[in-house]
Amino acid sequence: MVSLSSSRMFQLGHLQPNGHRSCKSRLVTKDGRCNIEFGNIEYSNHFAYLVDFWTTFVEIRWRFVLLLFVAAFTGSWFIFSLLWYWIAKSNGDLTGQNRTDGHVQCIDNVNGLTTAFLYSLETQTTIGYGGRALTGHCAGTVALIIIQSLIGVFINCFMCGVILAKISLPKKRAKTVTFSNTAAICLKKGSLCLLIRVANLRKTLLIGSQIYGKLLKTTTTADGETIILDQVDIDFMVDAGKDNLFFVCPLTLYHVINRSSPFYELSADTLPLQDFELVVFLDGTAESTSSSCQVRTSYIPQEIQWGYTFLPIISRTKTGKYRVDFSNFSKSVQVTTPHCVRCFESDADQRNHNNHNQENHKKMGIDNLGFQVIDIHDSVDVTKM
Numbered sequence: 054m055v056s057l058s059s060s061r062m063f064q065l066g067h068l069q070p071n072g073h074r075s076c077k078s079r080l081v082t083k084d085g086r087c088n089i090e091f092g093n094i095e096y097s098n099h100f101a102y103l104v105d106f107w108t109t110f111v112e113i114r115w116r117f118v119l120l121l122f123v124a125a126f127t128g129s130w131f132i133f134s135l136l137w138y139w140i141a142k143s144n145g146d147l148t149g150q151n152r153t154d155g156h157v158q159c160i161d162n163v164n165g166l167t168t169a170f171l172y173s174l175e176t177q178t179t180i181g182y183g184g185r186a187l188t189g190h191c192a193g194t195v196a197l198i199i200i201q202s203l204i205g206v207f208i209n210c211f212m213c214g215v216i217l218a219k220i221s222l223p224k225k226r227a228k229t230v231t232f233s234n235t236a237a238i239c240l241k242k243g244s245l246c247l248l249i250r251v252a253n254l255r256k257t258l259l260i261g262s263q264i265y266g267k268l269l270k271t272t273t274t275a276d277g278e279t280i281i282l283d284q285v286d287i288d289f290m291v292d293a294g295k296d297n298l299f300f301v302c303p304l305t306l307y308h309v310i311n312r313s314s315p316f317y318e319l320s321a322d323t324l325p326l327q328d329f330e331l332v333v334f335l336d337g338t339a340e341s342t343s344s345s346c347q348v349r350t351s352y353i354p355q356e357i358q359w360g361y362t363f364l365p366i367i368s369r370t371k372t373g374k375y376r377v378d379f380s381n382f383s384k385s386v387q388v389t390t391p392h393c394v395r396c397f398e399s400d401a402d403q404r405n406h407n408n409h410n411q412e413n414h415k416k417m418g419i420d421n422l423g424f425q426v427i428d429i430h431d432s433v434d435v436t437k438m
Contacts (some may be wrong), residue, residue, distance in 0.1 A: 080269055080282065081332045083234075085227065085349035111218045118215060125208050130177060133201045134170035137163060140193055159191035177205035223346035226339045229254040232350040234383040236331070237361040238310070238324075239390045245310045245397055249289065249333060249352075250363050252303035252382060259337030259346075262298040264289045264306055268315050270329035285315050287331065300337070302367060302377060310394050320393035321359040329354065360390035 080088055102109045110118070141147055141163045145156060148164040162185040163169050172185040176198060187194050233250035241248070253259060266287030272280050289306040291298060298304060310316045319327065335348040364381040391397035 079330050079351050079353060081330070081349050081351040083232075083350055085224075110215050111222070115219070118219060122212050122216075125212060126177075129201075129204060129208060130174045131170065133177070133197070134166065134173035136197055137173055137194075138166050138169035140191065140197065141169060144191065157190045158188055159194050161186050161188060173201070177201055221342065221344070223339070223342075223344045226342070226344070226346045227348040230259070230335060230348040231382075232333065232348075233363065234356070235385065236352045236357045237363060237385050238316075238357060238359045239362040239388050240397075241307055241362075245391060245394050246307040247310060247316060247357070248363060249306045250303060250382065251306060251333075251335060251348075252377070252379070253300050256301075257340045259298075259300045259335075260340055262300045262335060262337035264291075264298065264333070264335050266308070266334065267332045268329055269332060287315070289333070302375065303382065305363060306333075317394050320396075321390075322392075324354050324357060324359055327354040331357075358385055360387055361385040362388050 078088065082088055110121070137160065138147075141158075141160055142150070144159045145152055146158045146160060146163060160172065163172050168185065175181060175185065187198060189195070231252050231254060237248040238245065239248065240246070251264070266289055268285040268287050269282050270285075272283040274280065287308055289308050291304050291306055308314065308316075310319075331352045333350055333352070336345070338345050362385060364384045364386055366378045366381045368376050368378065370376050
C-alpha cells in the first residue's frame with residue numbers, strides 16, 4: 054500500500070511559473086530548428102545544390118535573396134550596356150569619333166558608357182523616356198534588344214517567384230502554432246500521463262492535424278553497439294482521439310504512461326537525472342493556403358514537471374463568446390501525483406485486491422453478531438413413543 058504521508062510519494066503545493074530553458078544541447082530547438090551540421094562532405098556533392106537551384110534559392114536567407122535580387126538586375130543592365138557601348142563604338146557613334154558625311158547611327162544619343170548603361174536600363178525596364186532609341190539601320194541592335202527583353206522577362210519571373218515562394222513557405226504558418234514551454238506529469242482519467250499543451254494563434258484551422266512524438270536517446274544494444282539518437286515512437290492523443298484534431302482552441306495532449314511506454318521506469322527522483330529529448334510534431338494543412346506544414350518542439354528532462362497539471366485557460370464571457378487566456382498557457386499548478394508508475398500500479402492493485410476480497414466475503418454470507426452459539430451434547434434424552 055502506498056503511503057500518503059510520504060513527501061516523496063505525493064506532492065502538494067503552489068503555483069508553478071513558466072519553466073526555464075535549459076542550456077543543455079538538443080537536436081531540435083524550442084522553435085523547431087534542427088541543431089545539426091554536416092561535415093566532411095565531398096566537394097563534388099556541393100554541385101547537387103546547384104542542380105537543385107530552385108530549392109537552394111528558396112531556402113537561403115533573406116539577406117542573400119535581396120543581394121541576389123540587386124545583383125541580377127544591376128548585373129544584367131551593366132552587361133548589356135557593355136554590348137550597346139561596343140555596338141555604338143564599332144559603328145562610330147561615340148563622342149570624339151571621326152564621323153563621315155552621311156553617317157547613320159545605330160542608336161540615337163548613346164555617346165558613352167554612361168548613356169549606354171542608361172539605355173540598357175530603360176530598355177530592360179521598358180521605361181522608354183524617348184531620348185535614346187534604336188534607329189533600325191543596324192541588324193545587330195534589333196537582335197540584341199530582343200535578347201535583352203527576353204532575359205529581362207526571365208529575371209523578373211524568377212526573382213518574383215523566389216520572393217513569393219519564400220513569403221508563402223509553410224514554416225511561416227508554423228510560427229503561429231505554439232507549444233507550452235514545459236510538459237507535465239500527473240494523473241488523468243485514472244492513469245499517469247505526460248501532458249503537453251499546444252495552441253493555434255490564428256482563427257483559421259489546420260485541417261487534418263496529427264500529433265506524434267519521438268523520444269531521442271543514446272542506447273546500447275545487446276551486441277554492445279552504441280546507437281546515438283535512437284528514436285522511439287511516442288503516441289499522443291486528446292480526449293477526442295489522436296487524428297483529425299479540431300484545432301480551434303488550445304488543446305492538452307497526453308501520453309499514457311503504461312508498461313509499453315518508455316517512461317514506465319521513471320520516477321519523480323530519477324526524471325531530472327535522465328538524458329533524453331522528447332521531440333513533438335504537429336502536422337496539418339493550412340485552411341487558407343492548402344499548404345502542408347509541420348510544427349516541432351522538444352522537451353528535455355529538466356523541462357518535464359512531475360506532479361503538475363496545466364491551469365485552465367478557456368472561459369466563457371457574458372456575451373457568449375469563448376475566451377482564451379494565454380497568460381496561463383504555460384503555467385502549471387502542483388497536484389497530488391504518485392511518486393512513480395510502479396507505486397501507482399501497486400497501490401491500484403492493492404485496492405483492487407481489497408475490493409475483490411470484500412466482494413467474495415459478501416457472496417459467502419453475512420455474519421449475524423446477535424446469534425448465540427450453543428453446544429449440543431451426545432447425552433440428550435430421546436422420548437420413546
